[in-house]
Amino acid sequence: MFGADKGTADKLDGHKLSIGIVQARFNEGITSALAAAARAELLALGVQEKHIDHVLVPGALEVPVALQALAERDRYDALIALGAIIRGETYHFELVANESGAGVTRVSLDYRLPIANAILTTENLEQAIARQEEKGRDAARVAVEMANLLDTLA
Numbered sequence: 001m002f003g004a005d006k007g008t009a010d011k012l013d014g015h016k017l018s019i020g021i022v023q024a025r026f027n028e029g030i031t032s033a034l035a036a037a038a039r040a041e042l043l044a045l046g047v048q049e050k051h052i053d054h055v056l057v058p059g060a061l062e063v064p065v066a067l068q069a070l071a072e073r074d075r076y077d078a079l080i081a082l083g084a085i086i087r088g089e090t091y092h093f094e095l096v097a098n099e100s101g102a103g104v105t106r107v108s109l110d111y112r113l114p115i116a117n118a119i120l121t122t123e124n125l126e127q128a129i130a131r132q133e134e135k136g137r138d139a140a141r142v143a144v145e146m147a148n149l150l151d152t153l154a
Contacts, residue, residue, distance in 0.1 A: 037136025
């Protein structure tokens with residue numbers, strides 16, 4: 001194993017972290033619930049309110065470019081991507097899901113910056129509603145844990 005494994009509490013200590021959140025407005029009822037859950041969990045993990053920046057974009061396809069703009073500021077320890085893509089009757093669902101996911105990953109790798117991807121891809125609105133709070137909390141935990149991990153690997 002590489003280095004000493006930090007305890008779970010240390011992995012989820014957000015006191016020294018700055019986190020950026022990018023939220024898609026499309027399906028805003030879902031994405032706002034994701035954002036509220038993520039913000040609440042970040043605060044519970046010790047991230048200071050003043051160290052959480054939150055920006056809105058029109059939809060999931062615009063999330064990666066906003067993430068890139070935040071990454072270029074070089075002031076964040078991690079970012080969170082929030083959106084909701086719900087399957088419709090056309091191929092558009094696959095296009096948006098695939099391209100937004102690939103864009104989020106590319107920004108993360110290009111900037112060596114952890115990005116918790118909580119852009120939901122569901123078959124219907126009910127599935128999105130069922131996941132909105134849990135996935136928002138999960139995204140916050142992933143962002144904090146990965147920021148702390150990369151700090152130990154630097």
